[in-house]
Amino acid sequence: MKELQHKRPVFLGQRHIHLDNAGILSQIRVSHLLMLSRILLCLAVLSVSTPLFADTVWLKNGDRLTGKIRVFDGGKLLIQTEYAGSVPIDWRQVKTLESDQELLVKQDAYTGEKAKSLQAAEEGKVILANGEAPKTVELASIQQILKPKPLIEDLTWKGNVDVALDYKRADKDTDDYDIDFKTTARHGAWRHNAEGEYNREFQDDVVTTDNWSAEYALDHFIDEKWYWQGRLTYKRDKVEDISRQRTVGTGPGYQFWDDELGAFSLGSLLNRTDYQYSDGQKDNFYSLAMKWDYNRFLLGKTVSLFTNGEVGKPLGNAADYSLDAEIGLRYKVTEWASLNLKAEKDLIGSGNVSDGNLNKTRYTAGFGVSW
Structure with a gap:
């Protein structure tokens, strides 16, 4: 066994x-x-x-920053850090960089290459890793670095909505409401601009201000700086002598910069303006106008200074003129919430006082959201 x-x-x-x-x-x-x-x-x-992304930027002076690359545009690279918030870096001071993010790298104003990651290279260069053979490019040749969007890869959208409320109880009770918005969206050579405003004021339950306005403008960029704009503006006022105003205009403009830290542009327009007065009379004329739009972040993207407006001169009448402008400060409480102070000026003058002159200044303080 x-x-x-x-x-x-x-x-x-x-x-x-x-x-x-x-x-x-x-x-x-x-x-x-x-x-x-x-x-x-x-x-x-x-x-x-651990963090999903740990991007690194090496500077020519030997310093190194780690965080998350937000955007590169207008000569500034913005990196989000845990220890200093959003830090803007002069692109000319960057030695090389690396990132684990999928980024859209544009070497001209219209086309770009989607890179699955960026790898460090020798000074003044970076390697684009896109699943094929790695590609080394000069930092000086890069115009933009963006995070690609799901549908429209190079779409950038930003804007803000501001609200101001003022209640005063004295010999004359005053209630003042002011709401305005402004937004810009750009895709390739096209940029869409929209803005609007609503104002209403009571004194002892009597309406002293009641108006709103809306504007849409479409810009087509001829090159990196020059663009051509078409614009439509409509204003409605239920209190002032000029009750309705419609303006259609077109003309060239120049974009000095437009990046994460702000933007500045100047434009010239040939306008046709139609007025309707409170007594039913109508008037129309052609004019030349100069408009500006400026905003800039200060103190590490905490405070921003902004001003925009338009000054116009009717053709064939040396005495008439118009001004519509605002200037203010915006303080960011969080990434999306802000406080603001603004001064607005609306002026329409002519040589004949009976033609319905308008001279109005408003000061407001309020809160808002931005993106």
């Missing part, structure tokens, strides 16, 4: 495995698998607890 081999049970959790004399090796392998699974579990936990 064959000699029976002795077997002994070994318990693993709720299971037991019978090992024969040759099963010692199997037990060792099982213990190795358990140890490997614990290591993999620890690595998974660590990967969840």
